[in-house]
Amino acid sequence: xxxxxxxxxxxxxxxxxxxxxxxxxxxxxxxxxxxxxxxxxxxxxxxxxxxxxxxxxxxxxxxxxxxxxxxxxxxxxxxxxxxxxxxxxxxxxxxxxxxxxxxxxxxxxxxxxxxxxxxxxxxxxxxxxxxxxxxxxxxxxxxxxxxxxxxxxxxxxxxxxxxxxxxxxxxxxxxxxxxxxxxxxxxxxxxxxxxxxxxxxxxxxxxxxxxxxxxxxxxxxxxxxxxxxxxxxxxxxxxxxxxxxxxxxxxx
Amino acid sequence: xxxxxxxxxxxxxxxxxxxxxxxxxxxxxxxxxxxxxxxxxxxxxxxxxxxxxxxxxxxxxxxxxxxxxxxxxxxxxxxxxxxxxxxxxxxxxxxxxxxxxxxxxxxxxxxxxxxxxxxxxxxxxxxxxxxxxxxxxxxxxxxxxxxxxxxxxxxxxxxxxxxxxxxxxxxxxxxxxxxxxxxxxxxxxxxxxxxxxxxxxxxxxxxxxxxxxxxxxxxxxxxxxxxxxxxxxxxxxxxxxxxxxxxxxxxx
Numbered sequence: 380x381x382x383x384x385x386x387x388x389x390x391x392x393x394x395x396x397x398x399x400x401x402x403x404x405x406x407x408x409x410x411x412x413x414x415x416x417x418x419x420x421x422x423x424x425x426x427x428x429x430x431x432x433x434x435x436x437x438x439x440x441x442x443x444x445x446x447x448x449x450x451x452x453x454x455x456x457x458x459x460x461x462x463x464x465x466x467x468x469x470x471x472x473x474x475x476x477x478x479x480x481x482x483x484x485x486x487x488x489x490x491x492x493x494x495x496x497x498x499x500x501x502x503x504x505x506x507x508x509x510x511x512x513x514x515x516x517x518x519x520x521x522x523x524x525x526x527x528x529x530x531x532x533x534x535x536x537x538x539x540x541x542x543x544x545x546x547x548x549x550x551x552x553x554x555x556x557x558x559x560x561x562x563x564x565x566x567x568x569x570x571x572x573x574x575x576x577x578x579x580x581x582x583x584x585x586x587x588x589x590x591x592x593x594x595x596x597x598x599x600x601x602x603x604x605x606x607x608x609x610x611x612x613x614x615x616x617x618x619x620x621x622x623x624x625x626x627x628x629x630x631x
Numbered sequence: 632x633x634x635x636x637x638x639x640x641x642x643x644x645x646x647x648x649x650x651x652x653x654x655x656x657x658x659x660x661x662x663x664x665x666x667x668x669x670x671x672x673x674x675x676x677x678x679x680x681x682x683x684x685x686x687x688x689x690x691x692x693x694x695x696x697x698x699x700x701x702x703x704x705x706x707x708x709x710x711x712x713x714x715x716x717x718x719x720x721x722x723x724x725x726x727x728x729x730x731x732x733x734x735x736x737x738x739x740x741x742x743x744x745x746x747x748x749x750x751x752x753x754x755x756x757x758x759x760x761x762x763x764x765x766x767x768x769x770x771x772x773x774x775x776x777x778x779x780x781x782x783x784x785x786x787x788x789x790x791x792x793x794x795x796x797x798x799x800x801x802x803x804x805x806x807x808x809x810x811x812x813x814x815x816x817x818x819x820x821x822x823x824x825x826x827x828x829x830x831x832x833x834x835x836x837x838x839x840x841x842x843x844x845x846x847x848x849x850x851x852x853x854x855x856x857x858x859x860x861x862x863x864x865x866x867x868x869x870x871x872x873x874x875x876x877x878x879x880x881x882x883x
Contacts, residue, residue, distance in 0.1 A: 385842070387639075388636050500823050501826075544795075545882065546873045546875060547832065547834065550802075550838055570850060571647065571752050574756075577751075579751070582798065582800025585802050590639070593839065597828055598820040623797055629796070630727070630796035
């Protein structure tokens with residue numbers, strides 16, 4: 380077997396997370412219980428749902444008074460108007476609103492359905508979970524605890540599941556990134572013919588997120604995983620770097 | 632360690648591939664040489680570049696006479712007009728043409744830069760490689776040989792590296808898929824609260840492609856990898872199923 384394998388190791392046993400829970404400690408305890416150790420250069424991948432719940436980024440729908448616009452859109456789309464209201468409050472721009480879908484810009488510039496507002500794996504009926512308020516800060520907070528408690532340098536990625544234009548199905552994306560470079564710039568490196576690679580900047584944290592997604596399916600109860608052996612380099616992180624600047628975005 | 636880990640195993644030693652080469656045999660020989668065995672439910676991921684080269688989907692630019700339109704676009708964008716001509720010949724639709732980029736629809740409905748026409752890792756200077764003519768057929772041909780020669784049921788995915796709207800960086804996508812279901816429909820399954828999942832169809836073959844991409848970077852010389860342990864189910868394959876139908880695509 381070659382040495383340069385990559386492994387995705389699910390961390391089972393993280394309990395239902397509630398606002399105020401100390402998520403880094405829950406993750407470390409679950410890893411210990413499962414006898415999973417952290418090694419340097421591991422990337423710890425954590426789904427945004429547990430991050431948001433621990434941070435209290437949760438809304439009880441009984442507290443939401445929908446605006447007339449949210450009422451109308453809700454009726455038209457067959458959605459709960461209170462959920463539409465939360466989606467609108469989370470949005471900085473509506474990118475498309477058609478075919479029963481609301482594609483929003485939210486956070487630092489993420490584009491996704493419903494501004495990431497989701498009722499699955501929430502705190503119970505009539506609650507919805509928002510995206511983390513600052514996913515890079517969330518990732519960095521987890522990274523610091525793991526580094527301090529386990530004395531290893533790790534990367535941390537907070538992930539969510541987004542759709543995309545043109546292609547069916549959802550894939551994982553990196554929202555928050557800490558401790559590693561989110562993008563891997565291969566420009567200047569050479570291909571097998573010695574030809575310089577001109578346009579190849581890999582979304583390496585997204586690829587890592589997708590690898591972890593394979594062990595963190597929504598119905599699996601797995602909220603975190605370790606990716607070991609990925610070609611990541613230490614760095615300051617910053618999931619916001621995935622947000623394509625307005626001027627180079629042909630699909631706004 | 633939990634049993635349900637996923638591993639990405641690079642297959643080193645596949646030689647430079649040329650038109651007419653028997654790619655499945657080259658892959659099997661390289662795997663044998665590296666003492667990598669195939670197991671049932673493995674997914675063999677192969678980058679499109681070697682598939683296209685083996686199948687002769689390669690163009691020598693000296694044979695290309697650019698049209699007046701290709702000449703003008705090439706001048707305007709600072710691209711070789713002969714490359715532009717090949718891109719146009721590969722395209723069924725130009726989705727966007729701006730900022731030095733030509734985003735095209737090609738193949739069964741893939742949307743990507745330059746219709747997938749690429750000069751990196753090609754046969755040498757002044758040649759470009761096209762996408763496989765029928766990536767599902769390419770995947771199925773490889774799958775049949777692996778199954779016959781190794782007596783195991785495997786999935787095969789032919790991958791390429793695409794950009795995407797809104798997010799910086801490239802990720803891997805599955806072009807051709809054989810032996811497994813490309814999409815994993817979680818609808819009807821239940822989340823941790825017993826709440827039914829309504830809208831979750833995962834692009835599982837794309838997630839597998841991304842996991843493999845981590846061991847198949849463009850400058851690595853690795854053209855194939857095995858993903859072991861992924862939550863794939865046997866099926867007829869069909870990468871074409873990723874193509875979002877026109878009527879449900881908000882971003883044409």
